[in-house]
Amino acid sequence: MTLSKNSTSYPSIADSVLKWLLVAVGGLSIVIMMLITVFIFTESISAFKIIDIERFFFDERWNPTAGEFYMLPMLVGSLLLMAGSIAIAVPLAVLVAVFNNFYAPKVLSVACRRLVEILAGIPSVVYGLWGLVTLVPMIIMIQSPGTSLLAGIIVLAIMIFPTITILIDSAIRSLPKHYIEASVAIGLKRWSTIISVVLPALRKSIFAGSILGAARAIGETMAVLMVCGNVVQLPDSVFEPMRALTSNIALEMAYAMELHRSSLFVSALLLLCIVFVMMFGKEMILRDKNHV
């Protein structure tokens, strides 16, 4: 490959024009990334110039038009949604991936993979619609008002588990064959093989899948906006309504002016920081080469 690249004997003008054109277009993704971060940062900084950072955590309430910027409940809400949905989605994803590879008859494993792939492609607004019309009334039967942290966690868990499943499934399939052969050779049964050989070998993939799912959960807007009730408060129980950072932007951006608008960019900045920290952590842990 190395040899065939850059090895044309007679570079024509067309070739060098094409090359520089490609360099320019290739640089565009860098430009877009820069533009996004610069816009979010500059707009947030204009908020930080006027509002002290601690006021986002200790103000009385969230009422930006009246100069109150209590953003903590939304940050906590987003983190709760993320933690809850991951706690449900990751075990389910591991289970389904293990089923596909070790328990399912061939026909069923193919069918199951198809179902998971289809679920992964359903748009979030459809999950939101389903949550609003079906799930929320069911939660009302347990406790009002139905639109709640719990509804958000369930819808998010259903949304993110297909992606995690696909990732873990392909990690199991790329496990070296001799792991399993050796385990069978020393007489381990199926379950013991999975518990003591397969899952330990997969722990990095499971971790990577969890991070991927967590990043999607915290960035998700529509489904959360539709089923969580959007009341700005620290929820006392899972049945209480709450508002996520993403929903906050979606709900208020349309009419926000000046300082209110800048404070919404602070929401965006918080989101960006959380996602970047997660990505960075994933890179750090996966840097070790001995993983599957």
Place this chain on the structure above:
Amino acid sequence: MSEQAVRLERGSHYDLDNLATFIAWSGFIVVVLIFVWILGEILVNGISVISWEFLTESPGNAGRSGGILPILVSTGVIVFICLAFALPMGVATAVYLNEYTLKDSRFAKFINISIDVLAAIPSIIYGLFGFVFFNNVLGFGFSLLSGGLTLACMVLPFVIRASIDGLKAVPDAYRESSTALAMSKSASLFYVIIPSAMPGIIAGFLLGIGRALAETAALLFTSGYVDRMPSGVMDSGRALSIHVYDLAMNVSGGDANAYGSAFVLIVVLLVVNSMAIYIGNKIQRRQLR
């Protein structure tokens, strides 16, 4: 596909093993239940709304009655604009990364990092960015153009990755032969390498369409809410996903048409996504060979 060489023996005399089998099967049953419950509900409730009139009329009474024709048109225009920018940019970036640079060149590394970052940014932040940059700084206002461009930024990393997969599946012998025939680099790209990478590029194209169709949050402040027929790309228009959201959340009594619109959205997405998956699997098989 599942080439588990060794079928593990079932240890039926261990209770624990039987319990484990039961648990593993219950995972499968949960998947089937979720699938049937969600898709079944949307499809059953949606199909009763679908009619020729629903697809060819304008919405009336805030969407409670009438059809979705202008919304389909707006969606089509947004997706077209999105792919018209994202596809050439994505393919060009992929060609540059895979055919022109070495993996450890600093510029290539930087591009790769930015692709990862772009893929990880939540869609609502793209919406915010599009609102500031395309609507205000470039002055497009609420328009199909700024919606499409915002989505183009969002799907770009996915188009790039799929195209790179396609290019990687092209055997090096092709590159070597075209060099041996003294073809210029550009000729070999356009006549040999890109045509052989077509499956990956088409998969990227379909993946992009799927992403663009499914997106809602990034369009809230870029293409807008207006549900009449758009008069041009600078006019505001409502995408199908936003129509579903608006009917479900803001219009009481809009549930029936929300289901109908969700039905249309899902059917289109199923077709697009399964084509992308089919082609993607084909490429993988070719690489294994």
